[in-house]
Amino acid sequence: MSTATLDERQAPYLAELDRFLRGRGDAAPARVRTLREQGLARFQSMGFPSTRDEAWRFTNVQALTSTPFRLGDGVPTNPMPLVQRVALPGAVRLVLLNGRFAPELSDLSAVPTGLKVGSLATALAQGAPECSHLGEAPMDAHPFAALNTAFLEDGALIAIRKGAVIDTPIHIVVITGGTGKTMVHPRVLLVAGEASQATVSLTLLTSAGEAHYTNLVTEAVIGEQAHIECVLDQRGTEGAFLTSNLHVSVARQGTFRLRTVTLGGRIVRNDASALLAGEGAHVDFDGVYLVDGSGLVDNHTTIDHATPHCTSHELYKGILDGKARAVFNGRIIVRLDAQKTDAKQTNRALLLSNDATINSNPQLEIFADDVKCTHGAAVGQLDDEALFYLRARGLTEQAARDLLIHAYAGEVLGRISVPGLRQQLERELFRQLERDLAEHTQAGAVPAAGATVDQE
Amino acid sequence: MSTSTDVIEQLATTDYKYGFVTDIEQDIAPKGLNEDIVRLISSKKHEPEWLLEWRLRAFRTWLRMEEPAWQNVQYDRVDYQAISYYAAPKEKKKLNSMDEVDPEIRATFDKLGIPLIEQQMLAGVAVDAVFDSVSVATTFRSKLAELGIIFCSFSEAVKDHPELVRQYLGSVVPHTDNFFAALNSAIFSDGSFVFVPKGVTCPMELSTYFRINAKETGQFERTLIICEDGASVSYLEGCTAPKRDENQLHAAVVELVALDRATIKYSTVQNWYPGDKHGVGGIYNFVTKRGHCRGVASKITWTQVETGSAVTWKYPSCILQGDDSVGEFYSVAVTNNRQQADTGTKMIHLGRNTRSTIVSKGISAGQGQNTYRGAVKIGKHATNARNYSQCDSLLIGDRCGAHTFPYLEIKNTSAKVEHEASTSKVGEDQIFYCEQRGISKEDAISMIVSGFCKEVFRELPMEFAVEAQKLLGISLEGSVG
Numbered sequence: 001m002s003t004a005t006l007d008e009r010q011a012p013y014l015a016e017l018d019r020f021l022r023g024r025g026d027a028a029p030a031r032v033r034t035l036r037e038q039g040l041a042r043f044q045s046m047g048f049p050s051t052r053d054e055a056w057r058f059t060n061v062q063a064l065t066s067t068p069f070r071l072g073d074g075v076p077t078n079p080m081p082l083v084q085r086v087a088l089p090g091a092v093r094l095v096l097l098n099g100r101f102a103p104e105l106s107d108l109s110a111v112p113t114g115l116k117v118g119s120l121a122t123a124l125a126q127g128a129p130e131c132s133h134l135g136e137a138p139m140d141a142h143p144f145a146a147l148n149t150a151f152l153e154d155g156a157l158i159a160i161r162k163g164a165v166i167d168t169p170i171h172i173v174v175i176t177g178g179t180g181k182t183m184v185h186p187r188v189l190l191v192a193g194e195a196s197q198a199t200v201s202l203t204l205l206t207s208a209g210e211a212h213y214t215n216l217v218t219e220a221v222i223g224e225q226a227h228i229e230c231v232l233d234q235r236g237t238e239g240a241f242l243t244s245n246l247h248v249s250v251a252r253q254g255t256f257r258l259r260t261v262t263l264g265g266r267i268v269r270n271d272a273s274a275l276l277a278g279e280g281a282h283v284d285f286d287g288v289y290l291v292d293g294s295g296l297v298d299n300h301t302t303i304d305h306a307t308p309h310c311t312s313h314e315l316y317k318g319i320l321d322g323k324a325r326a327v328f329n330g331r332i333i334v335r336l337d338a339q340k341t342d343a344k345q346t347n348r349a350l351l352l353s354n355d356a357t358i359n360s361n362p363q364l365e366i367f368a369d370d371v372k373c374t375h376g377a378a379v380g381q382l383d384d385e386a387l388f389y390l391r392a393r394g395l396t397e398q399a400a401r402d403l404l405i406h407a408y409a410g411e412v413l414g415r416i417s418v419p420g421l422r423q424q425l426e427r428e429l430f431r432q433l434e435r436d437l438a439e440h441t442q443a444g445a446v447p448a449a450g451a452t453v454d455q456e
Numbered sequence: 457m458s459t460s461t462d463v464i465e466q467l468a469t470t471d472y473k474y475g476f477v478t479d480i481e482q483d484i485a486p487k488g489l490n491e492d493i494v495r496l497i498s499s500k501k502h503e504p505e506w507l508l509e510w511r512l513r514a515f516r517t518w519l520r521m522e523e524p525a526w527q528n529v530q531y532d533r534v535d536y537q538a539i540s541y542y543a544a545p546k547e548k549k550k551l552n553s554m555d556e557v558d559p560e561i562r563a564t565f566d567k568l569g570i571p572l573i574e575q576q577m578l579a580g581v582a583v584d585a586v587f588d589s590v591s592v593a594t595t596f597r598s599k600l601a602e603l604g605i606i607f608c609s610f611s612e613a614v615k616d617h618p619e620l621v622r623q624y625l626g627s628v629v630p631h632t633d634n635f636f637a638a639l640n641s642a643i644f645s646d647g648s649f650v651f652v653p654k655g656v657t658c659p660m661e662l663s664t665y666f667r668i669n670a671k672e673t674g675q676f677e678r679t680l681i682i683c684e685d686g687a688s689v690s691y692l693e694g695c696t697a698p699k700r701d702e703n704q705l706h707a708a709v710v711e712l713v714a715l716d717r718a719t720i721k722y723s724t725v726q727n728w729y730p731g732d733k734h735g736v737g738g739i740y741n742f743v744t745k746r747g748h749c750r751g752v753a754s755k756i757t758w759t760q761v762e763t764g765s766a767v768t769w770k771y772p773s774c775i776l777q778g779d780d781s782v783g784e785f786y787s788v789a790v791t792n793n794r795q796q797a798d799t800g801t802k803m804i805h806l807g808r809n810t811r812s813t814i815v816s817k818g819i820s821a822g823q824g825q826n827t828y829r830g831a832v833k834i835g836k837h838a839t840n841a842r843n844y845s846q847c848d849s850l851l852i853g854d855r856c857g858a859h860t861f862p863y864l865e866i867k868n869t870s871a872k873v874e875h876e877a878s879t880s881k882v883g884e885d886q887i888f889y890c891e892q893r894g895i896s897k898e899d900a901i902s903m904i905v906s907g908f909c910k911e912v913f914r915e916l917p918m919e920f921a922v923e924a925q926k927l928l929g930i931s932l933e934g935s936v937g
Binding site: 337360365376377379 | 834854
């Protein structure tokens, strides 16, 4: 029915792809070229999603797909302050500037043994063995993942050797910006060997000014008994578009913990899916988001319990203000014979404005009988009694609100174990909340109080 | 584990106890669906011109619609041209007493264990028995008439109270609502009509037994219940169907209208033929049920016990428009062998201080697939709306499935919406505990399942609660594990 419109919407992207392939794509290894062709074919057959597709019912991407983005030829002027703002002390840092590895902004001086961090393009050119995992993740159903594959060029490869325990935080910073509306399609490949441990933070930034679009795909392969924590930290500007696809497969006894923090962005769509491929595997998917203005944040998660004795925990918490929209869709599949599965999913949303809308759709699909699966969703406002209690103890209304929101968001933020990052995100969250609050109450209506609570 | 599986198998082989065909003369329309059939149905029922027009409008809408496919069930698509859309026992003279009812029809009801006369006398229940499509017996009419309550078949209501029918028909479920509602609107055969006037509390439970009888006739019931200001009524609907190999379609529409401070309680026990254990035959139960809390402080309660049908697909819903109105949904859905159910509710909060409660219990056994799908929407102006949802699934055996798809959409900050879901199984340790104390495996399962469903059965009227317990036992026979 809408093939004509779909084609129309695809056309600028296809033209841009053409330009990309002619310009700088030729030098790529054969494997990359094959992947690109597959990605393109899938993208062309699917087209962009519309709200008639169940997975996009509440997420209208019209504003994104109708924008004629171009691949970032230019780069943001002076990106160093941006990097410094988010830099983590003592971390190994790899910066992707408009999708390509930027050695001058990266700090790979202290890479410990057992860890390999570098440009994906270089690794592909050198034929690094870890690259065999690239393109393994089943993301066929997702048009934006297919688009990313069609534009596959560079990104980050993180490989942790068998048995290596990496204490140094690994920090990947993805910066999108420049003159004109820029899009980037970075790819991150994370391969954790047997019994390895590490924390990886992915920080997504956009430079101010024009609307930019970051289309990230992350593939993670977690070996047996490996323990990996991954923080997906999204700090786009107000006009930024962001789609993120993450797929992780976890082998026997492996653990993968994902914390997604979304602060800002016009349309943010996160798809995270996990395949629990070996017995005793565990995933944590946690998220916290603050969305205001007319922003939209959509978190889609899929956890596939394919083998017995696996566990998964999900906790997503949202704060909505202004005319914001948020979507949470959490799917849990328990396959036939995946007995003794323990899956727990919780989704909460805090509405600060009557113009905000939340759509919460948990989905359980269970084909085994000896399982424990629960999900809970709750939407509400701040507890009046709790507010009153704090007010009665001399806190200003704003301080009381901040304290409660702090506790609310803290449940997820507190799980981030990367030193420095949690504090950064907390500060950022409250800076934005304060700004929203000021807009709400107009200037001067509420005495300014910080996030800290005044004590006697 | 193996022993319990044996018991399951043994029980699963139990025959459907209500499968038999009553042989009575039928007046059947030719197979197929077109405008002429719609006209035929309308003329057979001596309907006024406006109703025929309404049917035709619905039919034309239906032609433009596509059969939905988003539901989580699989079945062979229905060939709408292979169904006969009208079957009625030959027109007979008006009946004044039960004795005049066709003895064969009465015997059918006897076999079902609900003899009309006995029910009339013992239970004090007025029964509007729908045998296939035409109401054959209506009891307690005069007693209700004294209070101004109208309880009659839909065709009689069209004849005797056209102004009421015209005012409310399609006002809750418009003919454009969905594929099956449009189909029903075009070719609905008969159904029940209830009107409770201002301030009247209906003194007895009103009940209808629907029964599909003639081979290859779908049943397209239409029920309309209206409660005026301050009125209240409790309505019971129950179903059993004879054994058949062809799949039969049942696409009913139920509309409830509650005005200021009115209360409607609608209870269903559904036990259509579920097909045999290989998934052959059985009823397709595609029903649109919706209640409209139009007035302030009105209340609509849906209670359903779904044990039958090969495929069940329905979402009894409430539109909470009046301030302070209340919607409730209590459901037990059982799928055994190869049965599939995709059922749940929609609570649409529009008015202030509206409240809704959803309690859904799904039991899957054998290779049954049970899906809860529900929507809770809180509109922008629904200040202080509250919703509590609870969806529990119980799995019996390791080849069945339980699925939950709730949709929550909230547009008001003062809303409090809570959704909880859990999945569990009948534990071997629980059975072991009971067996240790001399309780047979069968009784133990029955006890555990009853306990699981208690919250829903509590909401059923007495008469139904007993039957529901029994039905549950029969449906789960052979599924213990």
